[in-house]
Amino acid sequence: MSEVLVLVDHLDGAVRKPTYELLTIAKRLGEPSAVFIGDGAKASDVVDKVKKYGAEKVYVVDDAQIKGYLVAPKAEALQQLAEKTSASAILIPSTIEGKEIAGRLAIKLGSGLITDAVDVQEGPVTTQSVFAGSYTVTAKVTKGTPIITVKPNSATPEESEGAGTVEEFTAEVSDAAKGAQIVASQPRKASGRPDLNEAAIVVSGGRGTGGDFAPIEEFADALGGAVGASRAAVDSGWIGHAFQVGQTGKTVSPQLYVAAGISGAIQHRAGMQTSKTIVAVNKDEEAPIFELVDFGVVGDLKTVLPAATEAVNQRKG
Amino acid sequence: MNIIVCVKHVPDATADRKFEDDNTVDRVGVDGLLSELDEYAVEQALQLKEKAGDSEVEVTALCVGPEKAVDAVRKALQMGADKGIHVVDDAIAGSDAIGTSLVLAKAVEKAGAESKVDIVLCGMASTDAAMSVVPAMLAERLSWPQVTMASVIESQGDQVRIKRDGDTATEVIGASMPLVLSVTDQSGEARYPSFKGIMAAKKKPLDTWSLSDLGVDAGDVGLSVAWTEVEETTARPPRSQGEIVKDEDGSGATALTEFLASKKFI
Missing domain, CATH: 3.40.50.620 (HUPs)
Structure with missing residues (x-):
């Protein structure tokens, strides 16, 4: 052979x-x-x-x-x-x-x-x-x-x-x-969370976080997932480009993808559309992300996610 | 200094993109435009020009593509590029990245024969095929160094240094000109053409070259000699919308948790 x-x-x-x-x-x-x-x-x-x-x-x-x-x-x-x-x-x-x-x-x-x-x-x-x-x-x-x-x-x-x-x-x-020399190299800091590319569960935040990623990170930790972000969140400087899911970031295809405060523009969909199960939390019931979801909550991620984090942690005992 | 910016004309990503019967991308039935990610390359070329002082740097927009792809060159001229080159030839249709990089390399060599080319600037990927390999292929064909996926560019004399956000590290890469440089969407928002820019673009030189102008044999490019073959293209069935609940007094979190538990994610 x-x-x-x-x-x-x-x-x-x-x-x-x-x-x-x-x-x-x-x-x-x-x-x-x-x-x-x-x-x-x-x-x-x-x-x-x-x-x-x-x-x-x-x-x-x-x-x-x-x-x-x-x-x-x-x-x-x-x-x-x-x-x-x-x-x-x-x-x-x-x-x-x-x-x-x-x-x-x-x-x-x-x-x-x-x-x-x-x-x-x-x-x-x-x-x-x-x-x-x-x-x-x-x-x-x-x-x-x-x-x-x-x-x-x-x-x-x-x-x-x-x-x-x-x-x-x-x-x-x-x-x-x-010809092209690597003059300096700064390894990315380990977050302690699964790698975005390889994770089975990804929880991403967008403009709707208003810059506070704590509810996203806590929910991701409760589920044992990785943290992601939309381009809007990255461009606003709230989180590094390494976390960007979408056309110009990472393309992920996890078992579960949770989009919180993300409207679902084509740029973002390109990076997550092939996920097995998609869940969204968004205040705007007209957000295009809801067209893709298996389950959606119309509501404020700042109240829905912390409550869900607590419920998940309780179930895990 | 001479900078060539490679610009691709792509089907609008927000439109309903399709394939033709021969499994090539439908470039006629869907409205096309300058690939958004190439706008960042044009922007960085213009910033290099502005930093160096206008008269010292010439920016040329280079496009390989069918008739209407010339719109991508026009857009670059409106943004501020000095001149344009459109390589158009029926024989190019259906070329893969290998074929496209050959045509681009020959076009850079032809342009360089008139006046030395220092930098070939590209976007990080096209928004249609999105392979991200043409800059590396072009560097290989030209035997030039590549400094690719730059989020920040600095140049001094014939030296270029970039910041590159790699998969596992952030690196600083340096090389001497001539070189191939590609930039990401983190490099800085691209400018919109001004009214003055749009008017000025109409008078800027725009050359049209064929394969024979480049000395490329028509038998070396195109769909029939591509080194890869698409066997089948299938539209993914649209996702059907699942249950949507409205959060009232914490009901949303409860329903969400129950859904996740029912799918065994908890």
Whole structure:
């Protein structure tokens, strides 16, 4: 069986959940090979994790020489690995960086690229959600080695022991790839809540919060969910852009999405329309968000959410 | 300094967007406009021009697309770009990001042959396909560095520094020109064209180039040679509205909690 390369999504050696989803998908297509580009000293820990989800091989690319540069060196490393292994497909996490690596890699390899897949089946045939979630598209790559970026939550990780054979790989990085330098990097502070991209429950606030996100955060904590926001709330400076759900923020597809004080403009709908269950709380009964909901409360989030938080906490005992 | 801003003409996101029978985006039946996210790129190009002093920076709006896509270039000219280039050729229809980035790269090279291009500026994504890969592809094709997804831009001489809000960290990225720069919607509201700007735009130069002007073989672009193929497009059934209750004296919170419990979210 031919190798399917999976670029490991990690934060300084800590493997992130989408990696396991990608490995699970890779198993449908061929033999999963994980590619870890990071600190070589942390590789053994990564290997232990990824082999549990079926990685037969793990290519370790020590990034000491390249981590100070943006995107391009990683694309070169993947190109050289793809050529060496004659990989039959390459799966990359659909993050900002992942998509840019994929874009450069596609040109380098002369291969077609599909981004933001929400499902990948044998073929590989991909499924994407487009036009703000109003259409579903299936597609395939017709030239070269299919390169597919996959969104979080696109598969349920399945444990399956792989051999996890380690191979150190030294990439030849050109000077041209070192043009964009990472001058400084400030890791995002951990909130203690689930990651917005990966959370099963998301509670978002908008203009209706008036800038006070406490009711949103407390309700999210009661449900064990992540906190999100509309663009209006982000543009008002009430919460960081990392929390924005919508066309220019994150696209989420949780089991439960709660929109509080959010009118439901197309910009926002694009980011949450494919959620399984949608609930809204809004003072304005004419708000377009109510067209999408499974359950809606016409009322003030500042009274409804705290009362609901208390009720949820009581039920949990 | 010469800045080229890439602008895309897209179907209005607030309209009922559709696909054609060949699974390409319907660009005729739905009203089009300059992609909102590219307006931020035009804005940042104009701000770079204003900071440098008007006469030293020339901003060119570049668009690849069918006849009516020229409206996107016109909008950029009305906002304040100095000149426009519209690459139009029937053979381009149905190109994927790979094909589009090829045409853009060749157009940048052609423009650069007349006077050196220092920055190619793009939006963070288009509002139709929304892949966010064209800036990286363009940088790859031109062998230039990319400084992408900028929320703040600073430039001094031939150096550019940006703030980039990544997935896990906020980074400062620096590179030397020439480079490809993309900006997010956090970079600053785009200006509206003024009446004066609209009148002035009518007299600004607007070139129309075909594939042969760029030296691109028509057989290398378009739907039939795209490296990806859409097999099927299906409209998602509209969500049916569920129960809506009015909150009266705390009844809303009770009903909400019961709903969540019935769905096993508690």
